[in-house]
Amino acid sequence: MQTLKLLSAFLKVNIQMSLAYRADTLVNILLNLMWLGWELLSLNIIFNNTDTLGGWGIGELIALLGVFRLVNTMMIAFIWPNTEKFNQSIRDGSMDYTILQPVNSMFLVTFSRITVWRFWDLILAGVLIVVGVNMSAATTTAPQVLTFMLLAITGMIIIYSLWIVLIALTFWFVKFDNNVTILQALLDAGRYPATVYPVWLRVIVTFIIPIAVATTIPLQALRGELVSVQILGFVLVSIISFMVASRVWKAGLKQYSGASS
């Protein structure tokens, strides 16, 4: 309950902050639409030259683009701005104030900054997924849609956990500004099905920086390619990685000794 109250407070503050820069918000939305146009054009170019990409049709790739945009929104709306604030707070010691609050510090650090206008991307993503699923030739059943949603969430939890571990490393190596660049760098790999990538790249985006776990895997569930053992496996992995991440976070906090004191 308290968590929800805090979240709505964060939201309110961030809405006010973005309202101060209305013209910027508008320009950003226009740019965002431009990139959507580019993404659809590039899919169009690909499918002018072929019928399937790694066995997937254009409908499935549009749905994949929707899922990719979900992950992308999570990155841009939460992960980048909060990382920036966090790195700053480690360097100048303002992390002190965060720890003093009677709330879970991990929660505070990960949700206090929100790029509010990005939420409209969620609507876009939803539209892309629905349109894509309708365009794909295969018929989808209700359980497939449900596992798709479940795995999209577990995928995002796994990425979130990895992020926590990456930024927690800053507690040990204070000048570690590049802590999330590796996430940012490989994000683009989520736009296309990982099954078309060469093996080494597939291994990287599945096991090391698991972008594909939040993009390709849910889509595979939607296509009914996953068996229940695999689905259960992903749910388990997401729970375990979240637990590991909280552990690492706590260990990191113990390392923290302030900047000047």
Place this chain on the structure above:
Amino acid sequence: MFLIFKRLWQVNWAEQWQYRANLLMYLLYWLVSPIIYLAVWTSIANVKGSVNGFTANDFTSYYMVLLICDQVTSNIIIHTFAYKIQDGSLSGELVKPIHPMLTNALVNNVAFKMLTIMGLVPIWVILFLLFKPDFSGVSLPGVLLSIPIMVVAFFIGYLLSATIVSLAFWTTRVYSIHEFYFAFILLFSGQFVPLPLMPKLIQDIAQYLPFQLLLYFPIQLILGKLTTDQIVLGYVMAGVWLAVSILVFNLVWREGVKRYSAVGA
């Protein structure tokens, strides 16, 4: 003048060398999308035999050369200069008797480029061993002819970006404008896919724009895919666009500096 450049080089080289870890991250960041396009298009070509005349090897060699050309012809001036106009730190450079954009910032960009190219070499070799492209079409004259084109293309791209950065004298939204400009490059340079695979309309427009000189033209030149006529035409285009970009940049810069109000001073 030579002494000035020599000293600027020493300073900027030392400065960039300090950030070598950042450079490596930048390189990683920038490598991913060409490799993804490579994977996507070779997988299509492998299924269909060839796409519009392009075989899997054509795609592999195209993107492998693209990695080099992009590193040579691209620039980072938007990241290293725009903020100076916005926060007023340009003032100190304006009183010096040398052009801030065409000396210090330029040398800084070239030093950055040298270091990233040094970082790219081992990565490129690894990718070469992974993808095993067949470079039998590459000839020495093609490679030699592509070098002046890439140098000129770098200057054209640099001046056009510098023009956009100079818009910061008028508006604070210069980063958004640059993002828009970047989409143009993506569309017309052959970054996503070799231009013949783009829609007809885009191909027609791309012919007259300078962006294909950044990537598509030098890549095809190196791979030995262009006829003599096409090469001559490319050289003429490069000359014309270099002249245009020098003119446009000088005009915008001169008007911009007049408006400069040195924020924070």
